[in-house]
Structure formats: C-alpha cells, structure tokens
Amino acid sequence: MSFTALRQLLGRARRAAVPAALSLPPPAAGAGPSSGVPGASAAPESPHRSPDRSPNAGLAPQIALRHDLCGEGFLFPDGAEEVVRLARPLGLSEASSVVLLGAGSGGPVTAITSAFGAWVSGFEADPALVAIAVEHCRRGGHGKRVSVAPWQPAAPELPRAQFHHAFSLFALAGVAPKPVLAALVQTLRPRGQLVLLDLVAAPGRPPDASFADWARLEERPPLLPAQAEITGLLGALGCDVRVAEDVSERHVEAVIEAWRALVRPLASARPSLARAKLLVAEAERWLLRVRLLQAGQIRLVRWHAIASGKAPPLA
Numbered sequence: 001m002s003f004t005a006l007r008q009l010l011g012r013a014r015r016a017a018v019p020a021a022l023s024l025p026p027p028a029a030g031a032g033p034s035s036g037v038p039g040a041s042a043a044p045e046s047p048h049r050s051p052d053r054s055p056n057a058g059l060a061p062q063i064a065l066r067h068d069l070c071g072e073g074f075l076f077p078d079g080a081e082e083v084v085r086l087a088r089p090l091g092l093s094e095a096s097s098v099v100l101l102g103a104g105s106g107g108p109v110t111a112i113t114s115a116f117g118a119w120v121s122g123f124e125a126d127p128a129l130v131a132i133a134v135e136h137c138r139r140g141g142h143g144k145r146v147s148v149a150p151w152q153p154a155a156p157e158l159p160r161a162q163f164h165h166a167f168s169l170f171a172l173a174g175v176a177p178k179p180v181l182a183a184l185v186q187t188l189r190p191r192g193q194l195v196l197l198d199l200v201a202a203p204g205r206p207p208d209a210s211f212a213d214w215a216r217l218e219e220r221p222p223l224l225p226a227q228a229e230i231t232g233l234l235g236a237l238g239c240d241v242r243v244a245e246d247v248s249e250r251h252v253e254a255v256i257e258a259w260r261a262l263v264r265p266l267a268s269a270r271p272s273l274a275r276a277k278l279l280v281a282e283a284e285r286w287l288l289r290v291r292l293l294q295a296g297q298i299r300l301v302r303w304h305a306i307a308s309g310k311a312p313p314l315a
Contacts (some may be wrong), residue, residue, distance in 0.1 A: 012271070043176070055063070056164065060128070061278055062278060063105060063132065064283055065278050066282070069258050070107075072107065073105075076170070078254035079111070080107060082197075083112060083136075085198060086167070087112050087115065087116060087167075089193075090195070092112065092165070093118065096118040097120075097162070097163045097165075098112060098119065098163060098166070098182070099121045099163040099165075100118075100122045100166070100168075100169065101122075101167065101171035101184065102124060102168060102169035102212070103122030103124040103137060103165075103167070105129050106133030106137050107150065109122040109134065110146055113142045113145050114140070114142070117145075118145075119144075120147075122137075122302050123148070124148055128284055147223050153175040154175060155179070156184075158184070163187055165193045165194070165195070166193075166195070167194075167196070170197065170199070173198070174223075178233055181234060185234075185237040185267075185307050190307070193307070194239060195303065196301075197247075197303075199298050200226055200227045200230065202296050202302050205297050207238070207297070208296055208297070209310040210288060210291065211297055213288060214289060214292055217288060219237070221254050224298060227235050230303065234303065235236040237307075238307065238310070239305035241305045243303060244301060248293045252294060262279075263279075277304075
C-alpha cells in the first residue's frame with residue numbers, strides 16, 4: 001500500500017468528520033462536559049452513527065485511539081509483533097531479566113513476558129503513561145515478572161550490572177543519546193545484549209518545513225541523532241555492534257496497514273464528531289512520518305549490540 005493510499009484513507013476520515021458535524025443537534029440545556037477534544041461538545045448518540053465503543057474506555061481519548069490503531073498497550077503500529085521480532089534473537093527464557101526503556105502504555109513489557117516468560121522491568125518518562133502501563137501490567141496477570149516505573153531521560157539512573165539484556169524503544173526522542181546509552185550499557189551484565197529501535201536523521205538531508213511540522217505534531221524537538229552517532233557511541237561504550245539495520249520500509253507498511261484496518265469501518269459506520277477530529281489529527285501526524293520516511297529524510301533503525309561488561313565512562 002502506497003503513501004497515496006494513506007492520503008486517501010485520511011481523506012475518508014476527514015469526510016467522515018464533516019457530515020458528523022452537520023448532523024449534530026444543538027446541545028441541550030445542562031448538557032454534559034466536552035468529549036476531551038478542545039472545542040468539541042459531547043453529543044448524544046445518533047441512530048445513524050455508531051457509538052465509539054472500545055476496550056480502552058476510561059483512557060484519555062488520544063491514548064485510546066492509539067491503542068485502537070496499534071493494539072492495547074502500544075503506541076506504534078504492529079507493536080506486539082515488532083517487539084517480539086526484536087526480542088527473538090536474544091534467546092530469552094524464564095530465567096532472563098530485561099530492562100526496557102520506552103515502556104509506553106505497557107504493551108512492550110507484557111509482550112516480551114507473554115512470548116518468552118522473561119522478567120521485564122520497564123521504564124517510561126511520561127508520568128501519565130506510567131500509570132496506564134502499571135494498570136496494563138496488572139491486568140496482564142504476570143505478577144512480579146513485569147513492572148513499570150518512571151525515569152528521567154535527562155539524568156538517567158539505572159541499577160548497575162543487574163540485567164541480562166536491555167531494550168530501548170523510541171526512548172531517545174528529544175534527549176541527548178550519550179547519557180541514556182551509557183546508563184543502558186552499564187545496567188547490563190557482561191556479554192549482555194542491547195536492542196535499540198529509534199528514529200534517526202538521514203545523512204546529508206537537512207530538515208525542511210515538513211520535518212518541523214512533523215516534530216511539532218509529535219511534540220518533540222526538531223532534532224534527530226544520526227545513525228553513525230548512535231553506532232559510534234555504542235562502540236565507545238565497549239559494545240560490539242552486530243546489527244544496524246534500516247527498518248523504515250517495514251515500519252511504513254505497518255503504519256499503513258494499521259490505518260487501513262482502523263478506517264475501513266468508516267464506510268458504513270460514521271464516528272462521532274469528537275472521534276472524527278481525533279482521527280484526522282492523529283492521521284496527519286502519521287501521514288507526515290510516512291512521507292518523511294519514504295522521502296528518505298528520516299529513518300527507523302534497529303541496533304543489536306553485545307556489551308563487553310567493561311564500559312568506559314563517557315565524558
């Protein structure tokens with residue numbers, strides 16, 4: 001499925017929003033609070049519009065939408081499959097311990113434990129997501145094998161030499177990579193393995209206006225590290241970098257397939273106005289990411305490295 005097809009899906013979401021707005025009756029006196037979308041009022045269900053029911057009831061509308069798009073507990077499409085794919089080469093077992101930065105709303109933590117039985121300690125920088133992740137883990141029924149706690153990317157502190165393996169999932173967004181990578185490497189036992197998945201700037205491609213727009217929609221600084229920078233830092237920390245793979249194409253396909261599945265019901269069931277507005281805003285964010293990836297301005301890269309256990313301090 002192409003970038004053009006994704007634009008067509010976005011067009012369907014926009015068209016769904018317009019008739020929904022036109023069909024809304026005026027709010028009754030004493031009507032309830034807004035739906036959580038700025039400027040949108042709560043509206044009674046119409047017999048011509050399907051109610052927006054979701055297993056994510058009670059979550060912030062934007063997070064609930066991302067769960068509908070990516071899977072419960074995930075904030076990036078194909079989340080569970082991608083996390084298990086990344087973890088498979090590590091040879092995890094019920095005896096393995098894993099530290100995971102970028103736990104999001106909890107899905108990556110429980111996906112690893114569900115697939116391999118490993119003990120996973122997740123860390124997330126967003127306090128609101130930490131609360132959601134903790135509840136997600138509780139419902140997963142894995143007991144003490146899974147946990148999620150807050151961390152500070154600007155001053156990361158992790159226990160030293162405690163974990164067999166480490167993950168970082170989009171955890172370098174908007175922060176200096178050097179202290180984060182140093183903390184990750186130092187938390188590993190000798191010969192521990194490290195897996196990173198993150199966005200990088202393409203070499204020789206200065207950011208343009210669309211990049212700035214994307215960064216604004218993603219609520220991150222308009223600055224990305226280079227792939228060579230991350231690889232070099234891992235080497236300086238005593239890691240043997242075995243893989244540095246561009247997985248942008250796989251990510252683009254996952255984004256497009258997720259949106260196709262989410263938007264397909266709009267052909268027969270119109271969303272509420274609040275839901276339609278959220279769909280459009282979220283689709284525009286992902287549309288810009290896809291465009292930048294396909295244009296080669298940014299890349300999604302997977303690293304797989306093995307720590308020596310003798311990481312030198314980085315100045």
